[in-house]
Amino acid sequence: MGFDSGTIIDPVKLATSDHASVVSITLFVTLLCTCIVIGHLLEENRWMNESIIALIIGLGTGVFILLVSGGKSSHLMLFSEDLFFIYLLPPIIFNAGFQVKKKQFFRNFITIMMFGALGTLISFIIISLGAIAFFGRMDIDLAIGDFLAIGAIFAATDSVCTLQVLSQDETPLLYSLVFGEGVVNDATSVVLFNAVQDFDLSHINTGIALQLIGNFFYLFITSTALGVVAGLLSAYVIKKLYFGRHSTDREVAIMMLLAYLSYMLAELFYLSGILTVFFCGIVMSHYTWHNITENSRITTKHTFATLSFVAETFIFLYVGMDALDMEKWKVVSDSPKTSISVSATLLGLVLLGRAAFVFPLSFLSNLTKKSPYDKIDFKKQITIWWAGLMRGAVSMALAYNQFTRAGHTQLRGNAILITSTITVVLFSTVVFGLMTKPLVRLLMPSSKQLSRMISSEPLTPKSFNVPLLGESMDSEGELFGANGSEAHGGGQTGVRPSRLRMLLTTPTRTVHYYWRKFDDAFMRPVFGGRGFAPYVPGSPTEENVHYWQGENKY
Amino acid sequence: MGFDSGTIIDPVKLATSDHASVVSITLFVTLLCTCIVIGHLLEENRWMNESIIALIIGLGTGVFILLVSGGKSSHLMLFSEDLFFIYLLPPIIFNAGFQVKKKQFFRNFITIMMFGALGTLISFIIISLGAIAFFGRMDIDLAIGDFLAIGAIFAATDSVCTLQVLSQDETPLLYSLVFGEGVVNDATSVVLFNAVQDFDLSHINTGIALQLIGNFFYLFITSTALGVVAGLLSAYVIKKLYFGRHSTDREVAIMMLLAYLSYMLAELFYLSGILTVFFCGIVMSHYTWHNITENSRITTKHTFATLSFVAETFIFLYVGMDALDMEKWKVVSDSPKTSISVSATLLGLVLLGRAAFVFPLSFLSNLTKKSPYDKIDFKKQITIWWAGLMRGAVSMALAYNQFTRAGHTQLRGNAILITSTITVVLFSTVVFGLMTKPLVRLLMPSSKQLSRMISSEPLTPKSFNVPLLGESMDSEGELFGANGSEAHGGGQTGVRPSRLRMLLTTPTRTVHYYWRKFDDAFMRPVFGGRGFAPYVPGSPTEENVHYWQGENKY
Secondary structure (H helix, E strand, C coil): CCCCCCCCCCCCCCCCCCHHHHHHHHHHHHHHHHHHHHHHHCCCCCCCCHHHHHHHHHHHHHHHHHHHCCCCCCCCCCCCHHHHHHHHHHHHHHHHHHHCCHHHHHHCHHHHHHHHHHHHHHHHHHHHHHHHHHHHHCCCCCCHHHHHHHHHHHHCCCHHHHHHHCCCCCCHHHHHHHHHHHHHHHHHHHHHHHHHHCCCHHHCCHHHHHHHHHHHHHHHHHHHHHHHHHHHHHHHHHHHHCHHHCCHHHHHHHHHHHHHHHHHHHHHCCCCHHHHHHHHHHHHHHHHHHHCCHHHHHHHHHHHHHHHHHHHHHHHHHHHHHCCCHHHHHHHCCCHHHHHHHHHHHHHHHHHHHHHHHHHHHHHHHHCCCCCCCCCCHHHHHHHHHHCCCCCHHHHHHHHHHHCHHHHHHCHHHHHHHHHHHHHHHHHHHHHHHHHHHHHHHHCCCCCHHHHHHCCCCCCCCCCCCCCCCCCCCCHHHHHHHCHHHCCCCHHHHCCCHHHHHHHHHHHHHHHHHHHHHHHHHHHHHHCCCCCHHHCCCCCCHHHHHHHHHCCCC | CCCCCCCCCCCCCCCCCCHHHHHHHHHHHHHHHHHHHHHHHCCCCCCCCHHHHHHHHHHHHHHHHHHHCCCCCCCCCCCCHHHHHHHHHHHHHHHHHHHCCHHHHHHCHHHHHHHHHHHHHHHHHHHHHHHHHHHHHCCCCCCHHHHHHHHHHHHCCCHHHHHHHCCCCCCHHHHHHHHHHHHHHHHHHHHHHHHHHCCCHHHCCHHHHHHHHHHHHHHHHHHHHHHHHHHHHHHHHHHHHCHHHCCHHHHHHHHHHHHHHHHHHHHHCCCCHHHHHHHHHHHHHHHHHHHCCHHHHHHHHHHHHHHHHHHHHHHHHHHHHHCCCHHHHHHHCCCHHHHHHHHHHHHHHHHHHHHHHHHHHHHHHHHCCCCCCCCCCHHHHHHHHHHCCCCCHHHHHHHHHHHCHHHHHHCHHHHHHHHHHHHHHHHHHHHHHHHHHHHHHHHCCCCCHHHHHHCCCCCCCCCCCCCCCCCCCCCHHHHHHHCHHHHCCCHHHHCCCHHHHHHHHHHHHHHHHHHHHHHHHHHHHHHCCCCCHHHCCCCCCHHHHHHHHHCCCC
16 A cells, blocks of 8 residues: 555564454544544534444445455455454443433333333234245245244344434433333343244243243343342442542443443353343442542543444444445345345334334333323324334344354355345335434424433433432422423323323332332442442542542552 | 253353353453452552462463363463454553653653664574574574574563553653663564564675664654654544534544554554554644543543553463463473473573663763763663563564464474463563562662652643653753752763763754744644643634533433
8 A cells, every 4th residue: 555665674574463354453443433523524414323324434335345356345354243242232232221311211111121022022923924924925945943033133123223313312211212122122032032943833832931931031130130230249349449549440440341241241141141231331320430539430431432432333334344245145146026025025024013012012001101201192102113113233143143054154045034134224224214313303393301401410421310210209290391392292192091000100109219218228328329429438538539639540 | 150041941042152252251351350359459569560460360260270171271262462462452552652751751762762772682682692502502493583583582671561560650760761662672573573584694794784774764763653643633633623522432432543543554564553552642642632622531541541451451361371271381391391491591591681781771871961860870770671671471472473383383392482481471570570669669769759740730641741842951950959869879970971972962952942842833733732722713622611511422
């Protein structure tokens, strides 16, 4: 590249790292920088978001490499599930838990669980049955396990895409519902995928169904517990040992490492790492974050956000580049019609499968809510349906896993499904993704929450000012007042079966109330947290501020 | 591991990432956490430092795995040069450049260059000749290229070790000399290693020698220039586009990515990535760091330090675990005497080779210095000699590269050299490392600089309060006053050839003076920097503070 090696001795490098990987890393880092700069310049644009920019740049680079290499290859690295699941996904999901509005999330906990578990199951069944019905006519030869895998692959909302198109500040309810659903349905997917592995249609009975349900709850509870324990451990260790005394670096390092450890432990025990690291993030933001020094708080908050941001951009960049890989397209190039109809069928099934649970479950959820603020009106239902349609890198990784393993990657059916997955991912991310921002603005104009949220303390992760589960009772009056724009919502708002509602809302309130008492009386004195860390001797107190500010390095 | 999978369906994981890598990553993260906690608890201990703790924990884990696996293997990953040179080394060296005391570094620039270039060459010659002389008698069969490689491997000071045992705050002069030497001699090593590849003793003449010298300067200048350009580019881009307007995450991300890009570009063009990323760090701390928002400043400073800290700990942990790998020891187990004598010879040659340049070059350096503060007295010379004796992961990586490639890893000579390298690395790190802290305290008791340094502004990377090259003239009076404890230094201090000294110091001063004028008049107005960023419209000004503080996320 214009580098004159004439007078220089031969490039036999001292470090001898594999030069091909140096080339591809350099290219990826350059592209990431480009994405960030362009994303910054197009910040005000109402259509664009970072993921679409990264996807387009990735596609462009793919075309360029394809031309340079003479049509051989469009990507520089093989798609690695390890890279995705071990390095890129954990920081994204952890940061989402760390920055999530806990109040919103726990208030809608039951709805989120319904969407994530029941909804994913409904979607899975519809997509699987649809695939069996349509693909049979299209002359595509697949085993029953493959059809069920298609259901599992396309039933899961991509949490990463959701983060990109929905804003927690502008639409907190939608964000918590759609993103929360995405986190919970990871556990559902694990159960479904495991069940699919050795599925026998002839032996399905109530016993097996109950066992699957039991597995889901087991997985959900153990994964969550692991995340909570890891978070509490970090809070306790940092509070007791008070790392900030010697070094802010140790605090930051131990927080990061423990968060990552929780994910890896979940993977080690075949649990849902996504659920674990998400809850670890919630607990860390509630306790651990308050036990560290001021500088560490700023550092962790921004570092987690930056890592997550870079990982997201990287994923979309990669998906864009990988989409043009010739290998896969060659096999299907003789039957473009089949490939297109498979992709279209899958897109239709995704749309249908999601509609089949969003509207009924929203109706059920509305029955249990008193406050119109918590109700999901029809406009919101449409947005929830739409915002969860995108399929991203998770679907890609699962499709690669199912259809390229054990050497039968050259089978026509498998090749068609791989290319169709790429088509669905590209189409849903670009088209649905582009239209989500305008749709949200159209259906929910000038939400009043926006200004309220932005005025909150910028130095704390979002909503750290409210207790983990509390304040929903006190603030209900305020919420009524603040939501004039939502009171006229159509659909189910009129239906008010007050008896059922009372029955269902009371336990939730009681749980909130007792949790708050417990948090104040036991949890925070032991694990630290807002308002508690400074008053315990030996932990980071205000009096020590000048001491640790004098420290520069460990 | 106590995980009951009886009621759970088979662990066929959804994510399907390679389970072996999950196990080893989990173990490494756990060990890293342990190292950090123990390092914190032993902070006050005068003997210990983080690297020795990590090394010991690594050794212990190695023994444990060895016992569990029945003597088969003691490590979970293969030693990967890619991991080391692509992922672990860049953050360490970048952070060193980012936090280095620029004043100290540039004031001693000529001495550092002498140590790094000439010193490494002297050391290389002595160790190579010594190896040829001794190993011939020990019945070890090696090619001439291997002997020269041994010289290059053991001539290089390990910058990572230096960072661990010398404190920039307590002994700024020593730190800048030994660490600066370590950075410069990376360029020397590249030239030497390349020259060694096709070396022909019979054809050595003045022309080839001159060409090697030319190569060194070419490599040094291009590598430095690349780092400076990357740093200035980041400063200019961040100043012009003002990322902080929308998102602090983008600022932090672009700084990290550009720093990493500089290293990867250097590797891509077969330059010295260590030199490049070091100078990139210096330029970024001088310009870029002042152009970003306050939160980003805190974040970048601590994130770079944390990443560097974790990478260092990881390296030592790994070296400890890898040391017990049975494969290598089996080959040499029938000739333990040879192995021990080779290791002892190498250690002796390292000691001798370093002594052969530290004392003469210090004498030369003292001739050019007027201020006793800048002079290297005899006690300091001993410390410099001692503190640069450690050999670490860099030596390991080079030895693996030289002696295990092209399949001839089973040769007896090669196996002995691998195990001897491990022995030298362990011995020098543990023994020399353990004794450095007490030695520094013994030879340089209660340095007055300590209190002076600690009182400096804690929120800026060290020594950001002084211009890049300036103030050496103005502050000379102060330095005289502040160094009563160093005025009685023995050795060469008495010799004052004033004519030669004047001749040599004047250009340095003139360079300092003009650089400062240039920096104030051109560089800072264009690239930002302390005192300049706030006054340029469109860049991060104080008036904008409330604006970007209102932003929470991109």
